[in-house]
Amino acid sequence: MSVLVYTESEEGKFKKTAYEVVSYARGIADMMGSTVTAVAFNADETASLGTYGADKVMHVKNDKLGKFNANAYAAALTQAAKNESAKVIVVSSSANAKYLAPLLAIDLEAGYASNVVALPESESPFKVKRTAFTNKAFNHTEIKTDVKIVGLSKNSFGLKEAQKDASEEAFETNLDDKHFNIEVKSVDKAKDKVTIADAEIVVSGGRGLKGPENWGMIEEMADILGAATACSKPVSDMGWRPHSEHVGQTGKPVASNLYIAIGISGAIQHLAGINASKTKVVINTDPEAPFFKAADYGIVGDAFDVVPRLNEKLKEFKANNS
Amino acid sequence: MKILVCISHVPDTTSKINFTDDNTKFDTNGVQFVINPNDEFGLTRAMWFKEKQGATVDIVNVGGPETEPTLRKALAIGADTAIRIDTEALDGFQVATELSAVAKEGNYDLIIAGRESIDYNGGMVPGMLANLIGASFVNTCISLEVDGDTATATREIDGGKETVAAKLPLVIGGQKGLVEESDLRIPNMRGIMMARKKPLTVKDPSGASVETEAVSFEKPAPKGDVKLIDPDNLDQLIDLLHNEAKAI
Numbered sequence A: 001m002s003v004l005v006y007t008e009s010e011e012g013k014f015k016k017t018a019y020e021v022v023s024y025a026r027g028i029a030d031m032m033g034s035t036v037t038a039v040a041f042n043a044d045e046t047a048s049l050g051t052y053g054a055d056k057v058m059h060v061k062n063d064k065l066g067k068f069n070a071n072a073y074a075a076a077l078t079q080a081a082k083n084e085s086a087k088v089i090v091v092s093s094s095a096n097a098k099y100l101a102p103l104l105a106i107d108l109e110a111g112y113a114s115n116v117v118a119l120p121e122s123e124s125p126f127k128v129k130r131t132a133f134t135n136k137a138f139n140h141t142e143i144k145t146d147v148k149i150v151g152l153s154k155n156s157f158g159l160k161e162a163q164k165d166a167s168e169e170a171f172e173t174n175l176d177d178k179h180f181n182i183e184v185k186s187v188d189k190a191k192d193k194v195t196i197a198d199a200e201i202v203v204s205g206g207r208g209l210k211g212p213e214n215w216g217m218i219e220e221m222a223d224i225l226g227a228a229t230a231c232s233k234p235v236s237d238m239g240w241r242p243h244s245e246h247v248g249q250t251g252k253p254v255a256s257n258l259y260i261a262i263g264i265s266g267a268i269q270h271l272a273g274i275n276a277s278k279t280k281v282v283i284n285t286d287p288e289a290p291f292f293k294a295a296d297y298g299i300v301g302d303a304f305d306v307v308p309r310l311n312e313k314l315k316e317f318k319a320n321n322s
Numbered sequence B: 001m002k003i004l005v006c007i008s009h010v011p012d013t014t015s016k017i018n019f020t021d022d023n024t025k026f027d028t029n030g031v032q033f034v035i036n037p038n039d040e041f042g043l044t045r046a047m048w049f050k051e052k053q054g055a056t057v058d059i060v061n062v063g064g065p066e067t068e069p070t071l072r073k074a075l076a077i078g079a080d081t082a083i084r085i086d087t088e089a090l091d092g093f094q095v096a097t098e099l100s101a102v103a104k105e106g107n108y109d110l111i112i113a114g115r116e117s118i119d120y121n122g123g124m125v126p127g128m129l130a131n132l133i134g135a136s137f138v139n140t141c142i143s144l145e146v147d148g149d150t151a152t153a154t155r156e157i158d159g160g161k162e163t164v165a166a167k168l169p170l171v172i173g174g175q176k177g178l179v180e181e182s183d184l185r186i187p188n189m190r191g192i193m194m195a196r197k198k199p200l201t202v203k204d205p206s207g208a209s210v211e212t213e214a215v216s217f218e219k220p221a222p223k224g225d226v227k228l229i230d231p232d233n234l235d236q237l238i239d240l241l242h243n244e245a246k247a248i
């Protein structure tokens, strides 16, 4: 009857979201008077999940699962959920978790609510709050099935320490060829670059920057802050920046701690995608730009004047504060 | 090749989002509905297959009669036939189950859906559908080629992309990248005229159950005013970000 949680790792190292979903699962388990069982795949230091409240870790060690594979991972999680008679399964909102959750939902005949932002409002009926209309509204959803899957929005719950045992148990899964019907040919991933999905801080540039040659100062700011770089849709459409940096309603969602928008007007489609970020800063020459209505801090000014000076100040700040 | 494109009928991206009936229903008053953007990229890719490799393209929607103008638009863009499963779309599982009946009956090689619809953002219909009919599934798909019975697809992953090979039948959750923004088509007069004559079949639902219910809605709390900082006092911004927002 435990709360089962899928903890993601990469090359053995747990992602920050793994700790967040464990914290959240702990919250649900405490509501229900239950325990938290984490499922980890080929991970190191599973004991670290105990810091955030995992009572037990079912560890799948299988070379065939070295790389993420939605079908095979969903099958392993299905078997783990059945073994544990889990009633609630918690996953993150990463690309991989969103890939696997609907498959898992069918296998377990479980109702699935994605983009959930808080602990259930009630246990029976099981009701959760989630974002809808691309962050323009919230929606209270009741999951009516016996087994339930909750997809937690990134950064919506945070990390909460709650030391538990995290006793590790090896978990053998039964997998056959049909689970490997998708064959990974190649993975193209920038090494040593902060990704928009993982970033605490995102520095984003818009059409106001006039051309791709002016992105040096954006990258510099991202470097100083350990941030990811992003851009508005027209910037990627014009090929100034890669599509993978396009954020907004039709691009990637951003739920970072800090979002800095430079030369971005703040069109409704842009804001919808980045609104879940905690603190928003805008730098724009036009005081009427809609972004000022969405931002916490704003500078009315020319990016070409403000950003280089701000970078110098940030460097100084970092030098004195680390 | 037989292609099925799943079309979700959603409020235009600029719509003001409001609710009625004590915040239990989306207020469609004055709202313009469009083809879900993620689906439109997929539909356009389907047209590419039709023109370059030879394919038939059916479209399908689960919804009431109000979705028909959206389906006609997809026909005007170039789809061959449309199917509307005549029932209100209530949750992802119900929609996926209704779609699975059409998918099985039509024996499609390729089923193109959008990674998520921009109204409820559930992001579950494509994966559920694939699992229900036992097809391969690739989500957040940003490029797709088909050669014989094998598809090569690229999916977006956090921080990069991954290229995979999959046997048909295949379901994808597609998005921008499948085609470029500039490849999207605005229906021309001829397309609109032809679309009027193309078959739009209305089917009875199979009566699939729901697993979740959107009970009520809420708008985000209004945000406080922006704090404006003098461009000549950037130290203040750093101070606020550090001490007030605790963001750096």
Ligand SMILES: Cc1cc2nc3c(=O)[nH]c(=O)nc-3n(C[C@H](O)[C@H](O)[C@H](O)COP(=O)(O)OP(=O)(O)OC[C@H]3O[C@@H](n4cnc5c(N)ncnc54)[C@H](O)[C@@H]3O)c2cc1C
Pocket: A205, A206, A207, A208, A209, A231, A232, A233, A234, A235, A246, A247, A248, A249, A250, A251, A262, A263, A264, A265, A266, A267, A268, A269, A270, A273, A283, A284, A285, A286, A289, A301, A302, A303, A304, B013, B037
């Ligand atoms: C269906 C649909 C989906 C869409 N999805 C998205 C999406 O996902 N993401 C997205 O971003 N957009 C999306 N859009 C586009 C959106 O409507 C806007 O067109 C876009 O966000 C504008 O990008 P921008 O802010 O970079 O450019 P602009 O609107 O041109 O704004 C540029 C800004 O830069 C400022 N500026 C100019 N010079 C300077 C300077 N020297 N220093 C500082 N500021 C300066 C200007 O004052 C202006 O506010 C979508 C549109 C549609 C129709």
